[in-house]
Amino acid sequence: QVQLVESGGGLVQAGGSLRLSCAASGGTFGSDSMGWFRQAPGKEREFVAGISWGGSRTAYTDSVKGRFTISRDNAKNTVYLQMNSLKPEDTAVYYCARTTPYQEPSEKAFVSWGQGSQVTVSS
Numbered sequence: 001q002v003q004l005v006e007s008g009g010g011l012v013q014a015g016g017s018l019r020l021s022c023a024a025s026g027g028t029f030g031s032d033s034m035g036w037f038r039q040a041p042g043k044e045r046e047f048v049a050g051i052s053w054g055g056s057r058t059a060y061t062d063s064v065k066g067r068f069t070i071s072r073d074n075a076k077n078t079v080y081l082q083m084n085s086l087k088p089e090d091t092a093v094y095y096c097a098r099t100t101p102y103q104e105p106s107e108k109a110f111v112s113w114g115q116g117s118q119v120t121v122s123s
Contacts, residue, residue, distance in 0.1 A: 002027035002112060004096045009117030012086055020081040020117060022096030029098075033105035034072055034079040037113065038092035045095070049081060050105025059105055064090075086121045093118050 008020040020036070035050035049070040050059045058070055069082040079096060094117050097110040 002098065004098065004112065004114030006094065006096050006114045006117035009094060009119045011120045011122065014086060014088055014121055014123050016086050016121075017082070017084045018086065018119060019083070020094055020096075020119070022079045022081075022114060024077045024079070024096075024098065027098070028101050029077045030074045031101035033099040033103055033109065034070075035097045035099075035105050035110055036070060036079075036081045037095045037097055037110070038090075038119075039095070039116075040089075040092040043092075047107040047110075048094070050107075050110075051079065052105055053102060057105065083119070086119075088121045088123045091119060091121050 003025045005023045012018055031053050033052050036048040037045050038048050039045040048061055051070045051072050055072050067085045072079040096114040099109040103109040
C-alpha cells in the first residue's frame with residue numbers, strides 16, 4: 001500500500017520561503033509522476049505542480065510559476081516543493097499526490113493523496 005507523508009509546512013510572513021517534502025513508501029515511486037495540490041478554506045482543491053517519474057518534465061499552475069519549484073529524489077523516494085515569494089493567497093493545506101506508473105503529470109492523472117500539510121502566509 002502506497003503512503004505519502006508530507007512535512008515542512010508552517011507559518012511564514014509574506015515574501016518568505018518554505019520547502020515542503022513528501023516521503024513515499026510502498027508502490028512504484030520511481031515510475032510514478034508526483035505532484036502537489038492545495039486546498040484553501042471554502043475552495044476546491046487545485047493542482048499546483050507536477051513532475052514526471054524521471055524528473056525531466058514539470059508543470060505548474062499559472063499563479064505559482066516563477067515562485068514555486070517542484071523536484072524529486074528517486075533515491076530517497078521523496079518529492080519536494082520549494083515555495084518562494086509566498087503570498088497570503090498561497091495559504092492552504094498542501095497535499096502530495098501520485099499517478100499510476102508512467103502517466104504524465106497532468107491534473108487529472110493523479111489517483112492518491114497524502115494527509116496534507118498546512119501552509120499559512122501572514123500579510
